[in-house]
Amino acid sequence: MTPLSQLLPGQFGKLASLNPERGVDQRLMALGLLPGMVLKLIRRAPLGDPLAIEFGGQVVSLRLAEAENLIVDVSADCPIQRPRQP
Amino acid sequence: MSTPEPGLLVALVGNPNTGKSTLFNALTGLRQRVGNYPGVTVARKSGTCDLGDGQKVELVDLPGLYSLAAASPDEQVVIDALSGNIAGDRRPDAVVLVVDSTNLLRNLFLASQVAELGRPVVIVLNQADVAKEQGLRIDTELLSRRLGGVPVVMSSAWKGEGILDVRRAIASAVAQQTPMKRVAWPTNIAAALTEVANVAATDTGKVVTEADAQRLLFDTNPSTADRLGWTVAQREKTLRSARDRVRNSGYNPMAAEPLVHYAHLRIVLEGVVTEGAGKAGRSAAVDRLLLHRVLGPVLFLGIMLGFFGSVFWLAKFPMEWIQFGVDALKGVVAPQLDAYPMLQSLLADGIIGGVGAFLVFLPQILILFLFIGILEDSGYMARAAFIMDRLFSWCGLNGKSFVPLLSGFACAIPSLLSTRTIEDPKARLATAFVVPFMSCSARFPVYALMCAAFIGPLYGPGWQSVVMIGMHCVGLFFAVPTAFVLTRLVLKVKPQPFVLELPRYQMPKPRDVIWRMWQNAAEFVSKAGTVIFAITIIVWALSYFPRDPSVAERIKVANPSATEEVLKAKVQATYVEQSYMGRFGKAVQPIFDPLGFDWKITVGVLASFPAREVIVSTLGVTYSVGEGAEADSQHLRKAMQDAKWSEGPRAGTPIFSLAAVLALMVFFALCSQCGPTIATLAQETGGWKWAAGSFVYMTALAWLAGTAVYQVVIRLS
Ligand SMILES: Nc1nc2c(ncn2[C@@H]2O[C@H](COP(=O)(O)OP(=O)(O)OP(=O)(O)O)[C@@H](O)[C@H]2O)c(=O)[nH]1
Ligand SMILES: [Mg+2]
Numbered sequence: 001m002t003p004l005s006q007l008l009p010g011q012f013g014k015l016a017s018l019n020p021e022r023g024v025d026q027r028l029m030a031l032g033l034l035p036g037m038v039l040k041l042i043r044r045a046p047l048g049d050p051l052a053i054e055f056g057g058q059v060v061s062l063r064l065a066e067a068e069n070l071i072v073d074v075s076a077d078c079p080i081q082r083p084r085q086p
Numbered sequence: 087m088s089t090p091e092p093g094l095l096v097a098l099v100g101n102p103n104t105g106k107s108t109l110f111n112a113l114t115g116l117r118q119r120v121g122n123y124p125g126v127t128v129a130r131k132s133g134t135c136d137l138g139d140g141q142k143v144e145l146v147d148l149p150g151l152y153s154l155a156a157a158s159p160d161e162q163v164v165i166d167a168l169s170g171n172i173a174g175d176r177r178p179d180a181v182v183l184v185v186d187s188t189n190l191l192r193n194l195f196l197a198s199q200v201a202e203l204g205r206p207v208v209i210v211l212n213q214a215d216v217a218k219e220q221g222l223r224i225d226t227e228l229l230s231r232r233l234g235g236v237p238v239v240m241s242s243a244w245k246g247e248g249i250l251d252v253r254r255a256i257a258s259a260v261a262q263q264t265p266m267k268r269v270a271w272p273t274n275i276a277a278a279l280t281e282v283a284n285v286a287a288t289d290t291g292k293v294v295t296e297a298d299a300q301r302l303l304f305d306t307n308p309s310t311a312d313r314l315g316w317t318v319a320q321r322e323k324t325l326r327s328a329r330d331r332v333r334n335s336g337y338n339p340m341a342a343e344p345l346v347h348y349a350h351l352r353i354v355l356e357g358v359v360t361e362g363a364g365k366a367g368r369s370a371a372v373d374r375l376l377l378h379r380v381l382g383p384v385l386f387l388g389i390m391l392g393f394f395g396s397v398f399w400l401a402k403f404p405m406e407w408i409q410f411g412v413d414a415l416k417g418v419v420a421p422q423l424d425a426y427p428m429l430q431s432l433l434a435d436g437i438i439g440g441v442g443a444f445l446v447f448l449p450q451i452l453i454l455f456l457f458i459g460i461l462e463d464s465g466y467m468a469r470a471a472f473i474m475d476r477l478f479s480w481c482g483l484n485g486k487s488f489v490p491l492l493s494g495f496a497c498a499i500p501s502l503l504s505t506r507t508i509e510d511p512k513a514r515l516a517t518a519f520v521v522p523f524m525s526c527s528a529r530f531p532v533y534a535l536m537c538a539a540f541i542g543p544l545y546g547p548g549w550q551s552v553v554m555i556g557m558h559c560v561g562l563f564f565a566v567p568t569a570f571v572l573t574r575l576v577l578k579v580k581p582q583p584f585v586l587e588l589p590r591y592q593m594p595k596p597r598d599v600i601w602r603m604w605q606n607a608a609e610f611v612s613k614a615g616t617v618i619f620a621i622t623i624i625v626w627a628l629s630y631f632p633r634d635p636s637v638a639e640r641i642k643v644a645n646p647s648a649t650e651e652v653l654k655a656k657v658q659a660t661y662v663e664q665s666y667m668g669r670f671g672k673a674v675q676p677i678f679d680p681l682g683f684d685w686k687i688t689v690g691v692l693a694s695f696p697a698r699e700v701i702v703s704t705l706g707v708t709y710s711v712g713e714g715a716e717a718d719s720q721h722l723r724k725a726m727q728d729a730k731w732s733e734g735p736r737a738g739t740p741i742f743s744l745a746a747v748l749a750l751m752v753f754f755a756l757c758s759q760c761g762p763t764i765a766t767l768a769q770e771t772g773g774w775k776w777a778a779g780s781f782v783y784m785t786a787l788a789w790l791a792g793t794a795v796y797q798v799v800i801r802l803s
Contacts, residue, residue, distance in 0.1 A: 018341065026153065026155045026305075026306070026340070027152055027153065027583070027585045028583075028585055029153075029340075029341055029344040030152040030153030030155065030195060030196075030344055031152055031192055031585075031587075032191060032192050032195065032344070032348060034341065034344055034345055034348055035345075042370075042373075043373075043377060045377070045472055045473055045475060045476060046377070046378075046379050046380070046382045046383045046473055047473075047476035047477070048476065049475070049476050049479070050472065050475050050476070050485070050584055052373075052377070052472065052588060056189070056191060056192055057188065057189045057191075057192070058189055058192060058587060059369070059373075059587070059588040060585060060586070060587050060588065061468075061471075061472045061475070061485070061584065061585070061586045061587075061588060062583065062584065062585050063475070063479070063583060063584045065581060065583075066583050066584075066585070
């Protein structure tokens with residue numbers, strides 16, 4: 001279990017929990033970033049922040065501060081699939 | 087645009103960047119701006135759409151949004167439109183949900199929320215061409231059945247494919263009123279929703295729909311409660327107990343809504359999409375290059391430099407052609423009117439000289455908008471925001487401020503409107519406040535004139551472009567600390583989330599890009615024909631009258647030995663000086679004396695407060711009044727180069743010294759000289775307070791910086 005902010009570029013993880021009351025944007029959840037979703041950290045911006053992550057067939061940028069509130073499970077056997085269509 | 091009677095109203099709703107505006111244009115034949123960036127449409131636009139059988143409905147294009155839990159003002163527009171909450175507007179009779187075919191799950195989340203409103207809906211799976219290219223096959227019939235029989239059609243709005251199906255689907259949705267299948271709320275959540283609806287209805291005496299209850303229960307933002315007039319005191323206890331109830335059933339109340347909808351949709355979509363062989367998008371590969379740690383910023387800088395470079399150099403030849411045309415016109419018109427000196431002066435010096443001086447910049451404006459269009463339509467704009475976010479967060483803004491700020495280099499008005507995509511009202515205010523600092527295209531003519539007349543001839547073309555680029559940075563240089571102080575100390579903006587979808591790259595579509603360029607060019611030209619034209623004539627009249635013949639007589643008598651030529655010049659100079667404009671300029675000049683401005687520049691500066699580019703035409707008029715036929719484009723430059731102080735301590739030295747030229751450009755870079763910007767700022771910040779603040783702040787800053795530049799440079803040189 002690690003915060004999303006600590007993933008390495010290219011690493012997959014499965015979202016374990018989010019903490020909406022601690023300010024996870026409602027928008028991220030609307031985009032489908034919900035527990036159980038497989039995601040991949042694509043890269044960090046050249047200056048280190050924000051991050052680009054891929055999940056559910058889309059690439060979304062979010063800041064480190066938000067990524068810290070997202071706990072991912074990197075050990076879960078994440079199917080190395082393109083996370084795109086359901 | 088006539089509203090059909092009896093008016094049926096149909097709203098286009100969907101995620102950002104799915105092609106709503108493109109579909110709107112295809113259905114109505116209008117031209118709304120489109121672009122490959124989430125948040126192109128920021129306000130409601132309407133048009134008439136023929137349903138194919140002669141029946142007409144009013145169609146509204148709305149901003150894109152991901153969820154009805156609205157956060158930013160552009161999203162609120164959609165919520166209000168859906169609930170018929172906009173003054174003078176009705177609830178839509180049907181909702182067209184525009185969906186990106188390549189990502190059904192995420193797009194249908196919004197659709198599923200909208201279904202809760204109980205309106206008839208049509209589901210349009212747009213960008214079908216892209217889905218096909220990626221090898222996705224979608225069973226629209228199955229999807230339609232799973233969603234309770236609502237029409238589901240595929241379209242490629244950009245190619246104009248499937249538009250007729252969309253028209254028919256709207257007609258059938260309106261006729262049959264089939265509602266979309268709704269989620270089944272878990273018992274505890276359903277009970278909590280009923281409780282909220284009942285209490286709110288009792289407290290406010292208004293009708294509270296199920297959809298309203300969902301917004302009240304799930305959202306942190308109070309817009310629905312405010313609309314119903316349900317006060318904090320009234321709702322606090324009810325909402326807390328209802329949310330506890332949701333929590334006790336195992337759902338986090340803030341996440342319950344997306345969790346339930348997404349679970350529902352996964353079942354709905356089971357077997358709807360089959361993945362066949364297809365090309366995966368190349369966006370990831372392009373991003374590896376354009377967002378590379380080292381190459382990314384280098385390319386970013388390269389693109390920006392290329393941008394400004396091309397605006398300057400590509401426009402050179404077309405500008406010369408226009409100038410040639412203007413001069414030729416003057417050469418033809420002026421001699422015809424030798425018998426009517428006043429008319430000659432009005433046409434040649436006033437109208438052709440003034441408006442022509444402004445029109446010369448049309449090619450630069452075209453290239454500027456071409457470039458911005460390409461950046462936006464290709465999908466790079468969102469990447470630029472991604473790269474720049476860190477720098478912006480440092481001064482309290484976020485990457486979403488980047489797009490308004492960059493487009494501020496073209497024009498402040500659309501960029502002030504595009505700040506609506508920023509959720510946090512304070513961050514939005516701070517962004518809007520610094521947008522006018524960006525060096526808009528109207529400042530361009532000023533720099534271009536000064537550089538071409540003084541910097542270029544004196545220091546060579548190299549320095550000319552350095553000064554040009556430097557001038558574009560002056561505003562930025564002051565904007566950053568301004569934003570910093572504003573966000574950190576004055577407004578105390580909280581750090582905000584920056585959630586931005588990076589759209590897939592696409593070839594910029596020439597049609598859209600050129601249309602955009604064309605529209606802006608038309609605006610520029612019509613401005614030349616209206617505002618600039620009017621101000622030019624006023625300035626001309628003020629600097630032509632009064633024209634007492636005794637003045638000429640007196641000069642002739644005083645200089646008996648002077649040649650015809652010299653005499654004429656002396657007479658003209660005296661006339662301008664004793665004109666209304668001359669007298670006024672001289673009276674006000676002391677204010678601008680520390681910046682090294684003479685009374686003619688002062689007149690130009692004052693006339694430019696409604697629109698800064700007026701300075702060019704004003705200088706064109708004040709420096710050429712009475713010159714008639716001899717005046718050509720070289721003339722304005724030459725007249726300015728030759729201008730000398732006639733009195734005071736600086737008598738005999740050139741008015742346009744390096745110090746004064748730089749001070750003038752810096753003054754124009756910073757001064758708040760644009761009526762429409764001030765008005766838009768007032769509109770977007772909800773009052774005149776910030777607009778007035780911006781005006782005073784920028785104008786004072788411009789005066790101080792101009793003075794500093796002049797005083798420093800004059801001492802150094
Ligand atoms: N390939 C393809 N591209 C499309 C299609 N429809 C729209 N686009 C492109 O998608 C991008 C977004 O289109 P818009 O019409 O601006 O989208 P919108 O939904 O109005 O976006 P917002 O106003 O930002 O919410 C543009 O670059 C369009 O050219 C389509 O059917 N096929
Ligand atoms: Mg749009």
